[in-house]
Amino acid sequence: MADGSTLPEQNREPALTIAQVAERTGLSPDTLRYYERAGLIDRVGRTTGNQRRYAAADLAWLEFLLRLRETGMSITDMQHFARLRADGAATVPDRLAMLRAHRSSLAERIRSLRRNATALDAKIDHYEQLLTEQPETDTPA
Amino acid sequence: MADGSTLPEQNREPALTIAQVAERTGLSPDTLRYYERAGLIDRVGRTTGNQRRYAAADLAWLEFLLRLRETGMSITDMQHFARLRADGAATVPDRLAMLRAHRSSLAERIRSLRRNATALDAKIDHYEQLLTEQPETDTPA
DNA sequence: GCTTGACTTGGAGCACACTCCAAGTTCTAC
DNA sequence: GTAGAACTTGGAGTGTGCTCCAAGTCAAGC
Structure with missing residues (x-):
């Protein structure tokens, strides 16, 4: 196959390498693999040679996870959310909660x-007043 | 001495025990000792029997430290600030910066x-719409 | 086809901010 | 003065979220 990406079947999607996703998300490749191992992201697609190729949907999910992380959600809670998501539409109320x-x-x-x-x-303000009112004076802080 | 607190000299200040300070600040006694070892707080006063007694000024400084911590300052940076403070009024510009x-x-x-x-x-909002528009339908998230 | 760099895995290691422990001492109440 | 709780120290251990490593495989350009 002279075709750049060698995904098993279908799709003409972006299919980014782990390094490209790392650059786009600001996460390191190690962190991306860690998130996958931890179950935060589904196992992403692989080439015939077993290398990861991320689809647009993987990117969108990662960006959502990053929002949760930046707002202080723990990995444990994100794992919980990811598990619910994997369990399908029936868990929408739980996810909403x-x-x-x-x-x-x-x-x-x-x-x-x-x-x-x-x-x-x-x-x-207090420090600014210390500075303007009595510069070079030995008053205790 | 039938005098409750046996500080070496002077002052009729509150002089709280480590447990009392822990309760007031929400920090554990272990964390308070850790902060002292780390140089975040000056060595606090001791009784003749070597137990810590915290003065009002210690409390005020701790509350300031907690504000820095809650707003995301690292221990390392707080150590730096504490060192500047210990160095006296000449460091006011640095502290202000x-x-x-x-x-x-x-x-x-x-x-x-x-x-x-x-x-x-x-x-x-998106999840709420999933819930109200098509409850019990197996649409992908 | 070969080189060079990117990728794979499982597992060890790390930084941060505590948290716990053991063995001994002090304080408080009675 | 004595019991029991609270305190002391130095140092080891913990949880979180990565980060690094070794040894090997794969991909892309020439």
Whole structure:
């Protein structure tokens, strides 16, 4: 086969190598393999030579996982979600419940960060005053 | 001495035990000792029998550290800040610079979380539609 | 067809931030 | 003054999420 990608059958999809997916997602190839081993992503397609080739759907799922990760979901919870997804449409209510719970904990997280940001601003103001009012004076912090 | 706390000299300050500080801060006694060993907090006062007694100022500093931690500052960076603080008023500009940098990365963090929250909302809407439009139908997720 | 670089696997190792442990000491209440 | 809880230390162990490694296989260009 002089055909660039040697997938067993069908599809003219992108079929990216692991290095290409790594570059697009910011994950390392090792992390991508780790996610697959951990069951976060289904076993992706392979070439006849057993090398991974990622389809567009794999990319989309990875991007969703990254969103969950960036918003603080643990690998364990993502594994749970992935398992539900693999179990098909019947688990939609469970998945919805998980997402709603995660969404609300994210809202709380954001509120907490904003409170802390305000307190940090006050601390910064304090330091700025130390600096402008009495530069080079040995007052305790 | 029938005097509850047996600090070497002076002060009628609160002087809390490690267990009391643990309860107030939510940190474990082990974590408090770890923070002290790590140089995040100055060596706190001891009784004649070598047990820790925390003063109000120790509490205030701990609360500030917790704010830094909750907003994602690493132990290493907090060690750096603590060292600057121990070095006195001359390091105020450095400390201010650290706080400003941290404040701005926090702002970016919050923006990113809000973007992700919006994307999650869209995903949740999608799942809700799956549920209301075609309940009990085997459509792929 | 051969080289060079990318890929494969299972498993070991790592950084971070704690958390636990053992053996001994101190504190508090009675 | 004594029992029992709380404390002390140094050091080992843990969970999470990767990250690296060795030894071998595959892919792409010349």
